[in-house]
Amino acid sequence: MLNLTIQQIEQIRNYFIATSVEEKYALQNSISPYFLKGFLNDLKKLFINAPDNETKFISIAKSMGAGQHIELLKEIQQQYYTHLAEMHLNGNNIEDIEQLLKAKNQSFLYEVSYIKELQLAFILNEREELKKKFMELDKADEIKPAEIEQAFKHIERSKLKQQFKDLDELDATGTSMVAEPLLEYGNKPIASKAVAPVYNFNWKSLAIAAGIIGLIITTAVFLNNHKKAGNDLAKENAGKVKKVKIIDNNQLKNRQNKIEEVLANNTLKYNSLQLTVFKEASFGFSAKEEKITVQIHVVNERVAVLEQLLTDGLLDSTVNSPILNAIRNQIDSLKLLNSKYLFSGNILSIYGDNISKPTVYKLSDQYYVRMGRSIYAVKKTIAPQSFKMVSDKIILDKIDKIEFQQQ
Amino acid sequence: MSRIAEMYQNDESIIEGVRNYDDAAVSSLYKKHKDYCLRFMHSKYDDEQTIQDIYQDAIIVFIENIRNKDFKLTNNSSIQNYLNSICYNQIKVRFNKKNKPVLVGDDFENHNSYNENINDWFNDVNDIKSERMKVIQEELMLMKEKGQQCFELLKHFFFANRTMDKIAQLMSYTNADNAKAQKWKCQERLKKQVLNRLKC
Numbered sequence: 001m002l003n004l005t006i007q008q009i010e011q012i013r014n015y016f017i018a019t020s021v022e023e024k025y026a027l028q029n030s031i032s033p034y035f036l037k038g039f040l041n042d043l044k045k046l047f048i049n050a051p052d053n054e055t056k057f058i059s060i061a062k063s064m065g066a067g068q069h070i071e072l073l074k075e076i077q078q079q080y081y082t083h084l085a086e087m088h089l090n091g092n093n094i095e096d097i098e099q100l101l102k103a104k105n106q107s108f109l110y111e112v113s114y115i116k117e118l119q120l121a122f123i124l125n126e127r128e129e130l131k132k133k134f135m136e137l138d139k140a141d142e143i144k145p146a147e148i149e150q151a152f153k154h155i156e157r158s159k160l161k162q163q164f165k166d167l168d169e170l171d172a173t174g175t176s177m178v179a180e181p182l183l184e185y186g187n188k189p190i191a192s193k194a195v196a197p198v199y200n201f202n203w204k205s206l207a208i209a210a211g212i213i214g215l216i217i218t219t220a221v222f223l224n225n226h227k228k229a230g231n232d233l234a235k236e237n238a239g240k241v242k243k244v245k246i247i248d249n250n251q252l253k254n255r256q257n258k259i260e261e262v263l264a265n266n267t268l269k270y271n272s273l274q275l276t277v278f279k280e281a282s283f284g285f286s287a288k289e290e291k292i293t294v295q296i297h298v299v300n301e302r303v304a305v306l307e308q309l310l311t312d313g314l315l316d317s318t319v320n321s322p323i324l325n326a327i328r329n330q331i332d333s334l335k336l337l338n339s340k341y342l343f344s345g346n347i348l349s350i351y352g353d354n355i356s357k358p359t360v361y362k363l364s365d366q367y368y369v370r371m372g373r374s375i376y377a378v379k380k381t382i383a384p385q386s387f388k389m390v391s392d393k394i395i396l397d398k399i400d401k402i403e404f405q406q407q
Numbered sequence: 408m409s410r411i412a413e414m415y416q417n418d419e420s421i422i423e424g425v426r427n428y429d430d431a432a433v434s435s436l437y438k439k440h441k442d443y444c445l446r447f448m449h450s451k452y453d454d455e456q457t458i459q460d461i462y463q464d465a466i467i468v469f470i471e472n473i474r475n476k477d478f479k480l481t482n483n484s485s486i487q488n489y490l491n492s493i494c495y496n497q498i499k500v501r502f503n504k505k506n507k508p509v510l511v512g513d514d515f516e517n518h519n520s521y522n523e524n525i526n527d528w529f530n531d532v533n534d535i536k537s538e539r540m541k542v543i544q545e546e547l548m549l550m551k552e553k554g555q556q557c558f559e560l561l562k563h564f565f566f567a568n569r570t571m572d573k574i575a576q577l578m579s580y581t582n583a584d585n586a587k588a589q590k591w592k593c594q595e596r597l598k599k600q601v602l603n604r605l606k607c
Contacts, residue, residue, distance in 0.1 A: 013588070014584055014588075018584065019571060019583060019584070019587070023584070078595070079588075079591050082591055082594060083587075083591075114598060115565075117537070117539060117540050117543055118543060118561070118565055118594070118597075119565045119566070120531060120540065121540060121543040121544045121547055122547065122561070122562060122565050122566035123471070123531070123566065124540075124544055125544055125547055125548060125551075126566060127467050130433070130463075130466070130467050130470070131463055131467075133430075133433065133434070133437075134437055134463045134466070137434055137437055137438060138459075
């Protein structure tokens with residue numbers, strides 16, 4: 001009777017899971033000489049021919065002298081099946097696989113389906129991970145107004161400090177001799193009078209943010225170019241005399257102050273009103289009074305300030321073109337908002353100029369706003385909408401009635 | 408321009424990065440083509456959420472194709488064109504089974520934006536509904552959360568399709584057979600956990 005040692009078992013295990021013929025051959029040779037020559041072949045037959053019948057398996061194993069190691073042999077068999085199943089799924093069908101398939105060996109078929117599911121489970125998990133990642137990427141793109149403001153302040157504060165330092169140095173030297181461009185653009189003091197923007201909708205945030213971020217980025221681009229230009233200039237000056245423009249400190253400071261002042265108004269101002277929503281009178285207990293916040297955003301004022309910045313010649317079109325483009329983009333974004341509204345259900349944002357004080361009505365869950373003589377229907381929306389004037393006589397009559405009752 | 412954006416400026420570099428499981432390449436792929444693809448779909452449909460879902464799925468289909476097949480973009484085709492094409496076909500499948508969507512506006516009138524014959528999509532949708540599959544997924548996630556070596560080992564083999572030699576090298580096993588033996592133990596452990604849960 002043959003007694004298998006643990007080492008031999010491991011060798012057998014390795015023999016069965018070896019990936020190449022060469023390895024198998026080497027392992028076969030390394031197994032001790034008294035190990036019966038045909039044992040491995042018998043064992044292979046055991047795994048392939050005595051499949052799902054436990055009694056038969058044990059009987060064959062005992063006849064091969066491996067009765068003490070039934071559990072280990074079963075484990076090796078299982079491992080071998082896994083190996084074959086992987087080969088099968090990779091399209092490499094050897095004779096053993098064909099035999100197992102022909103015999104519809106349940107253990108083998110189970111292993112094949114388990115591996116398929118395992119592969120698919122990894123794929124599905126990866127898909128979920130990717131989806132999460134995409135959502136995070138989208139989230140990262142959604143810049144909250146507070147973050148923009150914070151970032152803006154942070155950048156501008158440090159730039160301002162640097163600029164003051166530069167100005168102090170200029171004061172100390174008197175007249176400066178610098179090549180164009182002279183100014184670092186976008187250095188803005190923290191706005192003391194600007195109303196803090198409270199944006200409620202992504203679309204709006206992004207429209208405004210695009211402009212502001214554009215300014216920040218292009219400022220950074222410009223600063224970088226400016227610095228580079230400065231370095232290049234220094235290099236050039238080392239070799240030859242360059243024609244330079246002489247500007248005194250007062251002129252420099254005036255230009256800087258002007259740009260700072262313009263950019264200090266970089267937020268869109270609005271007036272906020274808390275208005276009662278007027279409804280049709282009802283009998284019985286009076287319903288709780290509904291209030292909504294109406295924010296009137298003065299778009300054209302901000303547009304005019306930015307347009308002035310474009311026309312007053314403070315920015316050089318050749319050197320400052322990215323900044324000019326950013327300003328133009330911001331103007332376009334603001335103009336798109338003009339004469340439109342956003343409504344979240346409790347905050348109504350109206351964009352425009354010369355807006356008369358609105359009055360809000362509600363008829364059967366539909367909101368209406370009177371501005372001047374006209375009445376407009378407003379719906380909940382996350383994208384800016386144009387006002388639609390109400391012409392339905394029944395609705396107008398009902399609103400008239402409400403107004404009469406309120407008087 | 409960020410370092411990542413510089414690295415992944417053209418289709419070839421993105422494909423190569425995605426194929427090598429580079430996270431930055433995936434991010435770059437997702438962001439670079441999103442606006443155009445969404446506008447492309449918006450030209451027909453307004454359902455923002457569905458359009459977003461289709462786009463994300465299209466990116467995943469593309470990633471899986473790059474990683475699993477000997478995938479090549481056809482002549483005159485770009486990643487953008489490929490994504491547009493599969494998004495276009497998905498819209499057709501989901502919303503407009505009878506009528507062909509009419510894409511209008513901008514450059515979408517130029518039908519070079521997409522190719523109707525490219526209609527790749529997930530082909531395993533019917534295989535993923537079994538209870539056992541769900542349990543395997545959950546057990547794998549648990550394995551991952553616990554930071555087990557087994558998860559990495561199995562992922563290298565079953566997901567990234569790496570050879571045992573490569574895995575042994577990556578995970579510092581002395582040879583491929585050792586790695587394979589370890590992989591089998593992990594597989595068996597997972598199988599037992601799955602079966603235990605299914606029995607409960």
